[in-house]
Amino acid sequence: MTGTRVHTAPWVLTGTRAIRHGAVAVTGSRIAEVGSVDELRSAGEVVEWSGTLIPGLVNAYTHLQYTHMAALGQSSYDSFEAWSTAFEAEYSRRGDWRASAELGLEAAIRSGTTAIGDVVTHAEALNVLSAGRMHGIAYWEVMAWHDTDWSERGRQETLAVLAQATGPVGLSPHAPYSLDTGVLDDLGRLARELGLRSHVHVAESSAEHDYIADGAGPLAEQWRAWGHGEFALLRGGGAAVRPVIYADTLGVLGAHTHIAHGIYVDADDRARLRDTGTVVALCPRSNEVLGLDAAPVADYLREGNPIAVGTDSLSSSPSVDVLADVAALHRIARDQGYTAPDLHARLFTAATAGGAAAMGLGDEFGTLTAGKLADITVLGIEESTAADTLAAIVEAGEGSAVATIIDGETRFVRTAVSAQR
Ligand SMILES: [Zn+2]
Structure with missing residues (x-):
């Protein structure tokens, strides 16, 4: 498949399930597929993130x-x-x-x-x-x-x-x-x-x-x-x-x-x-x-x-x-x-x-689901279980965003310099 990017991370929380070593394949502005790294790595150019991918x-x-x-x-x-x-x-x-x-x-x-x-x-x-x-x-x-x-x-x-x-x-x-x-x-x-x-x-x-x-x-x-x-x-x-x-x-x-x-x-x-x-x-x-x-x-x-x-x-x-x-x-x-x-x-x-x-836009975004807009947030949070990862996001997620992807386009990546600000 051409023009597809496969975003991978130790955890993907789609909003309906947690995937260990998960991947979100993005074609253009939309999510093409969500699955494990093993399933999707050949679908396109792989972008490896640390932490957790969540819906934007x-x-x-x-x-x-x-x-x-x-x-x-x-x-x-x-x-x-x-x-x-x-x-x-x-x-x-x-x-x-x-x-x-x-x-x-x-x-x-x-x-x-x-x-x-x-x-x-x-x-x-x-x-x-x-x-x-x-x-x-x-x-x-x-x-x-x-x-x-x-x-x-x-x-x-x-x-x-x-x-x-x-x-x-x-x-x-x-x-x-x-x-x-x-x-x-x-x-x-x-x-x-x-x-x-x-x-x-x-x-x-x-x-x-x-x-x-x-x-x-x-x-x-x-x-x-x-x-x-x-x-x-x-x-x-x-x-x-x-x-x-x-x-x-x-x-x-x-x-x-x-x-x-x-x-x-x-x-x-x-x-x-x-x-x-x-x-x-x-x-x-x-x-x-x-x-x-x-x-x-x-x-x-x-x-x-x-x-x-x-x-x-x-x-x-x-x-x-x-x-x-x-x-x-x-x-x-x-x-x-x-x-x-x-x-x-x-x-x-x-x-x-x-x-x-x-906002009446639930069909467009809000979960990581094939067909929805490729709006993805990468958080610098990773715990050993899905439950602990979710708990850390909810209880102490402030300031943990390391990247923001809107319409499949990476709009922000935290660098060492921006992290100090
Ligand atoms: Zn107001």
Whole structure:
């Protein structure tokens, strides 16, 4: 076979099985075959890696364009509202969002990421994923619109930005509290009409509940102070329901949507997320930086909610290394009493196939399977058994990426020099 490369390593974890001395044959941008080195060595030019080959890591939720705001994510906060005040001040001082996003993209590739759910707030950063030949979706974020402004010009302006996309694009109503009720309703309809994937921040702050249910509390006061007192919920004393239910009532949730955070959710909320097929991207390190509680990771796992992993942006997290958040989720699940033996496998899946499913791209990537895109991450981790190798990846995989292959093309290889950085 001509033009085929056979990537081999002491371990290959495909996402469904572990292969000792495994191999992934790649032809063009696709995986041709997966098997043992013995089976595949004659299929093409052999590339020998040490460590473990895994499906490319999927960062289901970040904002690459906030990479220049990394100083914020290196700090810590008492509350979501304290962080968002600091964020707004820093955001208004910043510019050159494209360069900032490009820097974030490079960091993501260096940490083994091959697909990203990137939430974008400036049109100049919209096409950074596609220009950088990164898989995933650029979600155009819509925020702080009142019903009347939205129907007069917001909808039109949003459609104009979406039309500029050179790659896969989605629609992100920012959050249940940051848009007027009619706008949320219209965005849910618009995503379905245009056949776009959606992303929304839900249940991130404990005060979000008081805002949505009663139009009261610190988050409601912050949005009133920012001049949004005309929002229907702030005028009318809330919707008398929890944020997840409110978002679902307006058509924002569904199998085309994934949410970020999902911290302050009860059993009914989690059931609603499952029933609607909404994936939850968990972002534990960002939550910790903001002084928030941990998401109910153990409950999500026990109850069978579809989950993915997001790093969030550097404005609220120390890095875009997905495996650092996987390790945090492992600690949290154990602390919350999750003792089932499938924990490592579940979290590994969340960071790969789970992220692909969150963006509706599970047929394209997320496992090492013949026919899927050749998105492969090489980790410098090798233990004597498959179980120990998987455990080391999940519990201590941060910083272990030694190579990143996207579409069959090796985009990053750690050298002795880059390892010292
Ligand atoms: Zn966000």
